[in-house]
Amino acid sequence: MSDTGRMLFDLFLLFAAGRAGGTAFALLRQPAVVGEIIAGIIIGPHLLGLIADSAIHDVFAELGVVFLLFIVGLEIQPRSLWQVGRHAVSVGALGMIFPFVGGYLLMRGLGWPLTEALFVGTALTATSVGITARVMSDLAALQTRVAQVILGAAVFDDILGMLVLAVVSGLAAGTLSGAQIGLLVGESIAFCVLAFVVGRQAVRHLSPRLSSFGEATGRDTVFALAMVLCFAFSALADLIGLAAIIGAFFAGIIFAEIPDAPRLRNSMQPIYEFLVPIFFVLIGVKVDLPNLLTLQALPLGLLITLVAILGKLIGCGLAALPLGKREALIIGVGMAPRGEVGIVVALMGLSRGVMSSAIYSEIILMSVLTSLLAPPALRALLTRPQPPAADAAGAPR
């Protein structure tokens, strides 16, 4: 079989396994995303070995998560994000500080060196907005206030997390200057301004014209503009040292308020159905389950996972307490999955040689466990009937 044939066979496997796992979990009334990750673990190189980890797969995974965040952005009204802004910032900030300090103290307390303690702390600050957004999207709950707070906080987290990662890996490599930190902070602020002020105004003015131009030429020009901006913003975010998905998310938000947004959402749906499950299957493919479940790795991994969950639950929950206890709990759980973000931090630490492969495996275990545990918990919390509010009229008995 040629390289092309192998790629198409892999796509067949990834897509079929993802749909099978997702459908099985949906039938069990569990989040489809968990079924997709588990399907990936099963077909991956460490269990059935049907599929290997390859650079081509990373292309599909990256494309899948970029479209996921773009489409999630498309569901967010900038105005409503503004409204929850204050809560989102405090949830994001406390949700970074608690896990970072917790992870750092745990590792230092167990006698690990400074560098690895800092890296574990950094990995624990991460939030996988993808997984929570996917669960919310599956439950049609993206419009709720908790979802908006979580998404806002997760993006804030991602931006701040990238800064922390840059600082920590600079410290670890001993190559960091204050000027570089300043540059990264400045670029991040400039990017946000560019996206939300310039980009938003441009799209607001361009899209009605493009829409009528597209009707005249018989092609979907708004879709084309959306794709162009999605790729441009993602590449730009990556260029200045932020995650590409932040750019995609901002591009989505910009298009969320144009009159053509509902049609654009429909157009993005098939691309989502094609690429997003493949992304989650590939998260599973990267998991070396047999190695994670050894007696050597498991105890520390479980401890780190516990700190990861408690850190977000306490940090985010405290910050979200003004919204009510139930919402604070949902937000704490929703911020818990580390998913691909935790894995990316681990990969970066490993490739820069500042972290041992043992710690790498622990972070992977923590990322996988938080990603597998949070969705069912979130689903249970969101679908559980709300207790009647104190001031609501009671039903007649």
Added chain:
Amino acid sequence: MSDTGRMLFDLFLLFAAGRAGGTAFALLRQPAVVGEIIAGIIIGPHLLGLIADSAIHDVFAELGVVFLLFIVGLEIQPRSLWQVGRHAVSVGALGMIFPFVGGYLLMRGLGWPLTEALFVGTALTATSVGITARVMSDLAALQTRVAQVILGAAVFDDILGMLVLAVVSGLAAGTLSGAQIGLLVGESIAFCVLAFVVGRQAVRHLSPRLSSFGEATGRDTVFALAMVLCFAFSALADLIGLAAIIGAFFAGIIFAEIPDAPRLRNSMQPIYEFLVPIFFVLIGVKVDLPNLLTLQALPLGLLITLVAILGKLIGCGLAALPLGKREALIIGVGMAPRGEVGIVVALMGLSRGVMSSAIYSEIILMSVLTSLLAPPALRALLTRPQPPAADAAGAPR
């Protein structure tokens, strides 16, 4: 910028250039596909140098052409393909024999060795169903009889062409046995039977059940089945030595007659709009225009191009003559573009070391020129008002 950032920036460039070129040509009332190829030539490594040829791009190109052929297949009713079957087979056969003999005699006459003459002949047998299908699709003419004959003949060509290529490269490498030829022929027949008998029956019976199952679980299961079969058939076709796109085309045809086909076509549309222009831009990116336009390469290249066009015009035209002169002319022109198929043959000859890089460039020139010239000609022929038939009542003067 990371690898991810570079990939996203390239996608931005490829997509934006393709849409810009395509729209400019559409406004000039020319086929968008030509504008996309030219956009690729302009941004490619040999002119502006904004983008390089890379393995990642090949992934997108391959995916684009697989979806293109799948979607073209979705527009074809197996019944109507059956009806034009006899014409398609004779158009395909004569459309291979004439260019093959013409190319072979030309090269031998100019004193080139046997191997290279055989390879040029083989490259001239190719038909790029993608380009003609795209022009027909842009003009909403896929349902016409000429389109059905061309598509049927092009698929027949592709299957036979792969066999010829296998035989010629086996001869050139001196490694061919009769048993291997027999195996390839047998596998090709088995694949067609599997696709059209087993696959068609399975989809016909499965899709209504999946459709109601999908409504119950809220997910588009027919879309999922279509993707799974598209990838599976493509990989299988590649595995047995046919082109992957033949598998995708067959998968599309199978789904064309299910009740859910219109909805499936709608779902495939955004994936088409995303990936297909990128495929055509990447055809342009592979073209080394400055090198092709040297005095050394140009004369022979133009001669080969002339033989390529005349071979298809005469061969296919003769075979299609029973359909009428005008249809025969359209079919001859529609079969002329060699596109990516010619380029693939050239690449294969080059990589197996049986062809000099000079001949490689000539074949690329021929592929590009036939691909650029055929679409405007086809468009002019298809949109020109038909002359009134002899028995039609004349308009009052």
